[in-house]
Amino acid sequence: MSGRSRFLPYLLLAPSVLFLAALFVVPLVETIAISFSDNGAPTLDHYRRMAGDLNFWPAVKNTFLLVVTVVPLQVAIALGMASMLQKLPRGRDLVLWIWTIPLGVSDLAAGLVWLALLQERGYLNSALAALGLIDGPTQWLTYETPGTLFVGILLAEVWRATAIVFIILVAGLQLIPKEYREAAEIFGASPWTTFRRITLPLLKPSLQTALILRTVLAFEVFAVVYAIAGRNFPVLVGEAYVWQRDNQAYGVAAAYAVLIVVISLAATVVYLRVLRSRTEERS
Amino acid sequence: MAQILIDKVRKDFGAVRALDEVTLDIADGEFVALLGPSGCGKTTLLRIVAGLETQTAGRIVIGGRDLTEVPTRARGLAMVFQNYAVFPHMTVFENIAFGLRMQKADPTRIDAQVRKAAGLLHIEDYLDRHPGNLSGGQRQRVAVARALAVEPPVLLMDEPLSNLDALLRLEMRAELKTVLEQAGTTTIYVTHDQTEAMGLADRIAVMHGGRIVQIDTPTEVYRHPRTKFVGGFVGSPPMNFLPVEVTGGEARLGGLPVPAPVTSGALLAGVRPEDFAIVAPDQGLAAEVLVVEPLGSHTLVTVRCDGATVRVVTPEIIDWPAGRRIGLKPDAGRVVWMDPQSEQAVGP
Known part of the structure; x- marks a missing residue:
């Protein structure tokens, strides 16, 4: 092989590697440095300030609450949608296309749409009033109604981000040869047994990908929450934003950012371990 | 053990008639090969017998029971697929045991049946392995063992040897014949390979253009082809x-x-x-x-x-x-x- 062709692959990869290094690794290292230093001297003060803040524990609690409700719900719904899509004899592409529309909507826009639906004089209240279920404009998204506020955010998140899980699972399902399901059927397995004993285990690699992606993104939830609830429903990224923008305390904002990275990494490690499939078990 | 009656089965895919009034009567314990070129309808016919495909018209009767409205899982059949369809996430043991587990057989019977089937196909040393660690020929044996373990009245085989190399195919062919003769199961075997059909079957049903053009013993099909197509398709080189x-x-x-x-x-x-x-x-x-x-x-x-x-x-x-x-x-x-x-x- 000539010298030129030996280096060519690296040369071609170099721009993207440099790009990622400049715009991802450097800021990450810098963020970590900012979070642990005060005017050049090492300190844990920013972390103390973060943990001592009135909104910190509610933000942790709310973020985790959203992750543990939204992600399983999305996976369950996406699995159902993907399985139903597989059964369609025709029109699959159209349904696939419609079901993935939310993917094209920015999260802030999605939050505003749901705000328009759920706010005091929104479509939901109009509909409920028309049906005679409520007397007049009712507030669902305030500090005094944490239950409905949470449900509102949950609905918006599920609507907005289930499609990505769905797409990954559809791709995964298509990789499973139909003979596996047919063989199970021949040997007497019911549709539910086939799903549980054949489809689900063979879908593990795709489930793993979808879970990691969705969980990491769910820990970073911000725009939808911000649009619907403002600071009435504090979440980690929202707090980082407030400390950065309103309080101009960059060290504390950096501490939040580092905390979010650590939590996301930990979740990824857990998924990789729990859903590990050995090479020989794959098709 | 069961007799199979394929009664005037027709299958249309849109405007295309894949099967045209196919009738075939298979005796208890008989081995019938469906032989024909690709696109002749042989696999479609097998899938209709299995219930994986629904016929446009006609009946499938096995052991006197009309299965036309019976779903695949309740037909009590066994099948060996062309690409084996051995479950990759289960051990060889669990693969062979699958049908028995679905029947909720008791554990001692499952263990005995699995070991018996594995013994017949010489894979008893691989029971703890996953199919990913086996060769094509070994996976094929697992697929056959999985089918035999349930002691099915009817065994359906869809080109089971076509993914194996020539030497292995020869070896497996002889072995299949021995094993299936011992089992005495009524078998429908789909193949496009006339030597496989000649070597294995009691009777060969030669299919062409969605019809059975001749059904006879291998010797009779070879000696007295009923159409020019049969004479050209059976025998190598052709008539x-x-x-x-x-x-x-x-x-x-x-x-x-x-x-x-x-x-x-x-x-x-x-x-x-x-x-x-x-x-x-x-x-x-x-x-x-x-x-x-x-x-x-x-x-x-x-x-x-x-x-x-x-x-x-x-x-x-x-x-x-x-x-x-x-x-x-x-x-x-x-x-x-x-x-x-x-x-x-x-x-x-």
Whole structure:
């Protein structure tokens, strides 16, 4: 092989590697440095300030609450949608296309749409009033109604981000040869047994990908929450934003950012371990 | 053990008729091969018997029970797929046990049945492995063991050997025959390979264009093909067809008068490549050698005869150059007659 062709692959990869290094690794290292230093001297003060803040524990609690409700719900719904899509004899592409529309909507826009639906004089209240279920404009998204506020955010998140899980699972399902399901059927397995004993285990690699992606993104939830609830429903990224923008305390904002990275990494490690499939078990 | 009746089964895919009134009666314990080229409907027919495909019309009756409305899982069959479909996330043991687990068999029976089936197919040493660690041939054995473990009344096999290499296929073919004879299961075996069908089956159903064109024992299909298609498809190299003119109830083949089943008119004389004797140029059908292929056990000679290409198989070891003139003398008793228009066999 000539010298030129030996280096060519690296040369071609170099721009993207440099790009990622400049715009991802450097800021990450810098963020970590900012979070642990005060005017050049090492300190844990920013972390103390973060943990001592009135909104910190509610933000942790709310973020985790959203992750543990939204992600399983999305996976369950996406699995159902993907399985139903597989059964369609025709029109699959159209349904696939419609079901993935939310993917094209920015999260802030999605939050505003749901705000328009759920706010005091929104479509939901109009509909409920028309049906005679409520007397007049009712507030669902305030500090005094944490239950409905949470449900509102949950609905918006599920609507907005289930499609990505769905797409990954559809791709995964298509990789499973139909003979596996047919063989199970021949040997007497019911549709539910086939799903549980054949489809689900063979879908593990795709489930793993979808879970990691969705969980990491769910820990970073911000725009939808911000649009619907403002600071009435504090979440980690929202707090980082407030400390950065309103309080101009960059060290504390950096501490939040580092905390979010650590939590996301930990979740990824857990998924990789729990859903590990050995090479020989794959098709 | 069960008898299978495929009763006037029709299958349309949109405007395409894949199966046209197919009727087939299979006796208890019989091994029937569905043989035909790709697209002839053989796999569709097998899938309809399995319930994986629904027929447009007709009935499937197994052991006296009409299964037309019965879903696949309740038909109590076993099947071996072309690509094996051995579950990759289960051990060999769990794969073989799958059908029994679905039947909720008790653990001692499962263990005994799995070991028995694995023993029959010589895979008892691999029970703890995953299929990913097995060769193609071993996976095929797992697929067969999984099917036999449930002791099915009916076994369906869809080109089970076509993904194996030639030597392994030969080995598995002989082994399958032994194992299935022991099991005594009624078997439908789909293949496009005529040697597999000839070697394994009690009867061969030759399919062409969505119909069964002949159903007979392997010898009968080989000796007395009912259509030109069967003669050409069964046998390798295929049967030769020579156009002849019949006068006074006799056709002349290489100067030899051969009694024909009609008194006059045009016919096709079907002659198997091994049913020619090679004689001196002036003694039989005049032919010119095109290619000589020595194949060890026999020699394949391709000749040009009356403008047509004819293949001749002879046990002699010969080494002739192209262009050599020879004579061919067909074995009169082995000639089959076809109508050139309908391409159907004529006569007894």
